[in-house]
Amino acid sequence: MLGDHAVNPPVVLAPMAGITNVAFRRLCREQGGGVYVCEMITTRALVERIPKTLKMIAFAEDEKFRSLQLYGVDPDVTAAAVRMVGEDGLADHIDLNFGCPVPKVTRRGGGSALPWRRKLFGRLVRQAVEAARPYGIPLTIKMRKGIDDDHLTYVDAGLAAQEAGVAAVALHARTAEQRYSGLADWDAIATLKQALDVPVLGNGDIWEGSDALRMVEHTGVDGVVVGRGCLGRPWLFADLEAAFTQGADYKPVLPVLGEVSKIMSRHAELLVDALGDEKHGCADFRKHVAWYLKGFPIGGELRRRLAMISSLAELDDLLGKLDPGVPFPVEELGKPRGRINAPGKVTLPHGWLDSRDDDTVPEGAEMENSGG
Secondary structure, eight states, rough: OOBBBBSSSOEEEOTTTTTSHHHHHHHTTTTOOSEEEEEEEHHHEEEEHHHHHHHHOOOTOOOOSOEEEEEOOOOOHHHHHHHHHHTTTTTTTTEEEEEOOOOHHTTTOOOGGGGGSHHHHHHHHHHHHHHGGTTOOOOOEEESBBTTSSSSHHHHHHHHHHTTTTTTEESSSSSSTTTTOOOOOHHHHHHHHHOOOSSSEESSSSSHHHHHHHHHHHHHHSSESSSGGTTTTTHHHHHHHHHHHHHHGGOOOOOOOHHHHHHHHHHHHHHHHHHOOOOHHHHHHHHHHHHHHHTSOOOHHHHHHHTTTHHHHHHHHTOOOOOOOOOOOGGGGGGGSSSOOOOOOOOOOOOTTTTTSSSOOOOOOSSSOOOO
C-alpha cells in the first residue's frame, strides 16, 4: 500500500531521465500493473515554475495513480515543492531521490551523497512528509547503500525516514561509488527489511520476472523497483505481473521479432503523440532501437537505418523488412541492459565527509534542470 493505494502487483518503474516520460509509462502500463514514476523533477525548478519542468509533469488521462519523483537538497525548498504538488493537484504520490550517483548531483550534496549528512537528511524528509500530509499524499524515498563501502548509510537513513513518517523505503543495493557496475547486494536489502517496519522495496538486478521472485524470497521485501531491465523490453511488466500472480508456476512468454516490432511501432507513435511533433517523437525514439533489437540477428545496415528514422512511415517500412518469426534471443535473458559503467570515486562538496551532523545546505545545492 502507498497511502490508500494498493500496489498490485508490487512493482514500481524507477524514474529514468529521458526515458520514463508519459509515452513510455503508458507503453509499460499497457503490459501490466504497478506504479509508474515519471522523470525526476528538481524542487527548485518546480517552485520557480520553469516551463520545461512543468511540461515534464505530464500524465495520461487514464493514469489513475500519478507518481512523481522530486530531487532537492534544501529542506525548505523541498517542502515548498511538495506543497505545490498538493495545492496544484499535480500528483498522487511523491518519491524523494537519494539514489542518483552522477557527479553533477553528488558534488552539490544531493542524491546518494545526502544521507551521509544525517541531520540535513532527516530534516528534509521530515519537512517533506509534513508538507504532504494535509493533501493525503504518501511520500516515499529511494536511496542507495551509501557513498562507498566505508561510508554506508542505508540503515540509519531508513530508520530516520521511517521516524519522519514515510510510507515506504526503496533501496538500490549498490553504493554511489559502484554506479551501475557489479552485482546488487541483495543481503543489504534483507538487512534493511529486518530493520524497518514500513514497507521496503528492493532495486537492483531485476532483469526477469524470476529475478523479482528470487529477490522477494531472498530478502523478504514487500515489492521490487525496476529500472534498466525494462529498456527495450516494456513487456517485462507483463512478466512481473505473471510472476507475482502465478508464483512457482510462472513461465516467461518471450516475444518473437514480429511482436517486438509491433511494440516498437507503438512506442514511436506514443512518443509522437506525447511530444506533439513527428520529427521530435521519432528522434526521441531512436535511442530505444538498440535496446529493442539487442541480441536479434539483424544486419548492421538495417540497424543503422532504424536508429536514424525521421518518420513513422519510415519506421514501419524498415520494421517490415524484419523476419517476424525470429525467436527472442534467450542468451540475452538475465543480462544487464542500459548503463553499465565502471566504479568511480564519488564527487562530493568540500569537507562533506568531515561531519555527519552538519545540517548546513551546501551553497548552490539546488539544481534548475529537471530530468537527471
